[in-house]
Amino acid sequence: MNERQLRILRELGESGSVTATAEALLMTPSAVSQQLRLLQRSIRVPLTERDGRRLVLTDAGQVLAGAAIEVEIALARARHSMEEFVDQPDARVAVAAFHSAAAAFFPLLLGQAAPKGPRLSLSDEDVAQEHFPRLTRDYDLVLAHRLDRAPLWPATLTARTLLREPLDIALPADHPLATERQLTPRDVADQPWITVDDGFPLMATVDAIATAANRRLDIVHRINDFTVAAEVVAAGGGLALMPRWTTRPHPALVLKPLRGVHARRHIDVLHRPERAARRAVRRVLTALDRAAAAIRSRDAQA
CATH class of the missing domain: 3.40.190.290 (D-Maltodextrin-Binding Protein; domain 2)
Structure with missing residues (x-):
């Protein structure tokens, strides 16, 4: 599990399809599918399921996608802290x-x-x-x-x-x-x-x-x-x-x-x-x- 995979899962939950997720993240649909498969290997319960022709999140997938938001917030704070540290003139x-x-x-x-x-x-x-x-x-x-x-x-x-x-x-x-x-x-x-x-x-x-x-x-x-x-x-x-x-x-x-x-x-x-x-x-x-x-x-x- 990594930041990129969590971002893809979150985007899939919001956009509703692999194609739309790929367009939003400037990736190919095959690359999105590959990252989702890699993420699934590290999780014991299914994260996605088929709803007709669409790939949607399971309840477990929605929980993890919600956690991904917290990860994004934490990473944004970490980047901001590092930017302040690097640019601090009186360090x-x-x-x-x-x-x-x-x-x-x-x-x-x-x-x-x-x-x-x-x-x-x-x-x-x-x-x-x-x-x-x-x-x-x-x-x-x-x-x-x-x-x-x-x-x-x-x-x-x-x-x-x-x-x-x-x-x-x-x-x-x-x-x-x-x-x-x-x-x-x-x-x-x-x-x-x-x-x-x-x-x-x-x-x-x-x-x-x-x-x-x-x-x-x-x-x-x-x-x-x-x-x-x-x-x-x-x-x-x-x-x-x-x-x-x-x-x-x-x-x-x-x-x-x-x-x-x-x-x-x-x-x-x-x-x-x-x-x-x-x-x-x-x-x-x-x-x-x-x-x-x-x-x-x-x-x-x-």
Whole structure:
């Protein structure tokens, strides 16, 4: 039993014939008859009977046709509720981001918030690259990062790149290498290093530096939070790889471009395709695009 079959039964009771039912529902008479046979299979008592050349409803058929009206009302209410939900401009939108993206994007999103705009629910989620897609089950939008040449996100998700951000070498302002315009893997390979945990995107670039310099790096600290890593670098704890635009400026640090390896990451926004059907989610996606443009323009003005 389904909505279509109940609608056919109801129309048959009102129109009085299979032909008239087919015309009213823009179907063929054979299709109407087929659906009625399928409906009858799920009901233990006859729903229709012959009255001369006409097919009419039995008492049981009339009861079910009356119930079909209630089904139509309930479905209409459900559709209306869904339309309101989808089109609601001030609905709640849950956004998750890894730490440095959260620090860069969340204040800009909140700064763009309108009184009748989406109600943001912000969370920080610092996970390994392979785990970002899972977060789309719990959040409407997920800010994730991957290296420029890393595998793409699963095809079941919608992904859009907000930023293609260079990765620089962070070192103390008084470090001997701080006066160089650019650094190479050989320049930095003999220094102590602060890196992220294995499985996080930046580790692939750290490994590329070691490969290009043909030596194993001396990794002395593993710190995922760039704010904490910056303090350790400033204190002389080692060099670190840091994103150019989303790293919070530190007065005792300098960032130097790295040449000789491909050092850039994507900041992507991920979501399940159906989430973008909601008006509020689309508005936050637009706000993220504006925030990304603001982050890029700050670098151009620096």
